[in-house]
Amino acid sequence: MSSHHIVRDDQEPALIIANGAACSQELMDQLLEWSPYIVVLDEAIKRVLALNIKVDVLIGDFDRNFDPAPYLAMQYPLEVIHDPNQENTDLEKALNFLLKRGIKAANVIWATGKRADHTFTNITTLVKYRDTMKIVILDDYSKIFRLPATYKKWYTKDTILSLIPVGTARGITTTNLNYPLQKEDLVLGVRTGSSNSVAADGLVTITYESGDLLLMECTD
Structure with a gap:
């Protein structure tokens, strides 16, 4: 199973894996190497565990009859956070969760591709957290972040x-x-x-x- 380093005081960004188009294994390995904390969004857990990746947190609204229980048996320990709030996207739920844990930096993959509305929303979400988090969205072709002044x-x-x-x-x-x-x-x-x-x-x-x-x- 692919693991990740434990970095003291959360000095390295957490890694959020969304449910869009997958990135290359090379990019994922680079990010996993230095990510102390892995958060997976909702149904992406199926694809992530198929890659034999150690996950810390599964979070989402778990709609469409998604049942997280089988994944608790497949990987331990795994923290499952059910957040039914429909005012926030699953990515926002993950970012809010990290902030509550005192983690103020995150890399995000699998956030682009597939559905255009999800891609656009995920990218513009960077603005919402301008004053609270350092967030970078990455795929095989782009690295996206909000610029400081x-x-x-x-x-x-x-x-x-x-x-x-x-x-x-x-x-x-x-x-x-x-x-x-x-x-x-x-x-x-x-x-x-x-x-x-x-x-x-x-x-x-x-x-x-x-x-x-x-x-x-x-x-x-």
Whole structure:
């Protein structure tokens, strides 16, 4: 059974496994290597246990007559959290659970693909937790997270970086991108910064004055 390291004081992000399209085994192994806590959403448990992964928590509303009992017999210990609140998505239930446990960082996989409505909702959920958690959504082609007001990171030339506002993000300024912005606004559905790219090996800086701006580091 694939296990994961126990990291003191939850210094490493928890790993949330949603119920969208699966990622590669390589990406999953990389995240499992450093994840002290594994949370699985609802019916994804079937696919996760088939991969022989050690799980800490199963959480969801358990609708559609889903019965978690058989999985308690398959893996021990396994904490089962039934949260019937229909005002929150299963991903939000998992994030709220982690916050209650004092865990303020999470990587999320299997959150994209399959149903488009789930993908869109999962990605925009990053905004809801802007002030409480550091959340990264990953799949085999993208790494997605909300940008702080000032962001700096070294990238290689031609790395694809998409700047996606949730609502309106104002006063955006960038350096070392092929399509630079100078105190400009991006508006979801009107103007976004999709498929920009790094101009040269080196530091990329992105700043903005207000709103919510997501960065998607993309590979083809």
